[in-house]
Amino acid sequence: MAKIQRSNYLPYIQHHLDTQGNADGVILDIKCGICNERKLDISGSARDLTSSSLPPTKHLEAHRHLPRYLEHGLERTVALACGHVFGDRCIREIQSKATGDLTCPSCGYQVAYKCGHAIRPALIPVDGHELVRDKFPLTTSEGAEDPNNCLACRWKLIRSNIRYALADECIFCRQMEAAHMAVDKATHRAHRNQHINTGLRSMLEDIVFLVWAEFKTRETTSSAARALDDSDRHQAHVSLLDAMIRSEMLEETLWYRTRADKTMQLTKEQLKSHVQGVASIEDSVFELLMSSTREQRRMW
Ligand SMILES: [Zn+2]
Ligand SMILES: [Zn+2]
Ligand SMILES: [Zn+2]
Ligand SMILES: [Zn+2]
Numbered sequence: 246m247a248k249i250q251r252s253n254y255l256p257y258i259q260h261h262l263d264t265q266g267n268a269d270g271v272i273l274d275i276k277c278g279i280c281n282e283r284k285l286d287i288s289g290s291a292r293d294l295t296s297s298s299l300p301p302t303k304h305l306e307a308h309r310h311l312p313r314y315l316e317h318g319l320e321r322t323v324a325l326a327c328g329h330v331f332g333d334r335c336i337r338e339i340q341s342k343a344t345g346d347l348t349c350p351s352c353g354y355q356v357a358y359k360c361g362h363a364i365r366p367a368l369i370p371v372d373g374h375e376l377v378r379d380k381f382p383l384t385t386s387e388g389a390e391d392p393n394n395c396l397a398c399r400w401k402l403i404r405s406n407i408r409y410a411l412a413d414e415c416i417f418c419r420q421m422e423a424a425h426m427a428v429d430k431a432t433h434r435a436h437r438n439q440h441i442n443t444g445l446r447s448m449l450e451d452i453v454f455l456v457w458a459e460f461k462t463r464e465t466t467s468s469a470a471r472a473l474d475d476s477d478r479h480q481a482h483v484s485l486l487d488a489m490i491r492s493e494m495l496e497e498t499l500w501y502r503t504r505a506d507k508t509m510q511l512t513k514e515q516l517k518s519h520v521q522g523v524a525s526i527e528d529s530v531f532e533l534l535m536s537s538t539r540e541q542r543r544m545w
Contacts, residue, residue, distance in 0.1 A: 277332030279339070279350055285332060323366035327354035328383060336366050354362040360394040369444035385441070400534060403455050407527055410448040411499055413511055413519045428505040437500045445499070446487055451484045452530065457537050482533060486526060495522035 277283050320332035329351045340347050346363055347356045356364045393399070409416065417436045418428045456477070492497060498519040504507050511519065 247372050253416065259481060261365065277335055279331055279335035283334075283407075285320055285322040285330065321368060323368050324363045324368050326356050327347050327352050331366075333368065335365075358393065358395045358398070360398040362395040362398065364395075391482060396534070399455060400531065403452055403530060403534065404527060406452050406455070407530060408449065408523065410445060410452070411495060411523050411526060412502075413498050413516065414502045414504070415500040417500075422505055428503060430506060433503055433506065433509075440500050444488070449483045449486050450479075453479055453486070453533070456482075456530065456533050475507050486529065489526060489529065490522070495519060495526070498522070 275285050277285055283376075318335060322330055323333045323336050324330045325336075325347070329349050331350070338351065338364045347366075348354065349356065356366070358364055394402070415433060415437060417440075418433055421428050457479075490499075498511055498515050501509060502511055503514075
């Protein structure tokens with residue numbers, strides 16, 4: 246394997262990115278550091294050279310578009326989570342031979358989420374009017390944080406948080422019972438009210454926070470304005486979910502039942518409507534999660 250060039254490290258190609266005003270047709274004057282042959286292309290048309298817009302995986306037919314690539318002498322550019330950039334095909338080739346996680350050929354970074362699942366290399370195409378440098382993720386040495394968990398693992402956590410927040414059986418009473426503490430009606434009423442009035446909202450805030458994983462990019466638009474946007478959007482979604490919970494009449498059945506107090510049992514109808522309510526909240530949060538992922542895809 247060819248020696249990896251320093252130029253594949255993002256900070257070294259930064260000046261090219263800064264001076265390329267017209268993104269379409271940008272070809273960085275930099276060769277892929279793995280094959281040391283093909284030029285890295287980040288133009289929108291690079292994506293069109295292959296019919297697939299999917300991020301590369303082991304299973305894609307990597308060589309299907311080889312002739313057209315060769316014809317153009319170009320290479321789609323992918324960034325690994327450490328911020329190093331390479332030609333798409335070379336990375337795919339390494340991936341197809343790797344037995345475990347992909348490691349960056351340049352810095353040895355193990356390209357995996359905190360949950361242990363693989364992070365797919367990010368294809369970097371640029372559409373006409375976008376600033377080129379914004380599309381590149383920060384490198385780890387520039388202070389980018391490791392992405393948290395993969396989408397599937399995040400959803401598992403989010404769903405268990407939803408179920409915890411919207412349970413029909415009182416969580417506190419259950420905990421008190423487990424600790425052999427007496428559960429009385431007045432205490433139960435108090436913590437249940439507190440949950441519905443304030444605790445629920447803070448749990449929803451935590452849930453919505455989990456929806457947007459923080460991938461940092463070098464975006465040049467005002468980061469303060471962006472942070473404000475993010476926080477507005479965050480609050481809007483919390484309020485929406487809060488309103489949904491109230492309009493679905495989940496409010497009545499949240500943390501209602503206690504094992505110790507048999508008089509506090511949900512009727513069959515109540516239980517059914519509770520289960521439906523929880524499912525509809527889960528659907529909404531799942532949609533949020535999926536749309537946040539699409540946003541990230543666009544960003545990358
Ligand atoms: Zn290459
Ligand atoms: Zn690296
Ligand atoms: Zn995972
Ligand atoms: Zn209780």
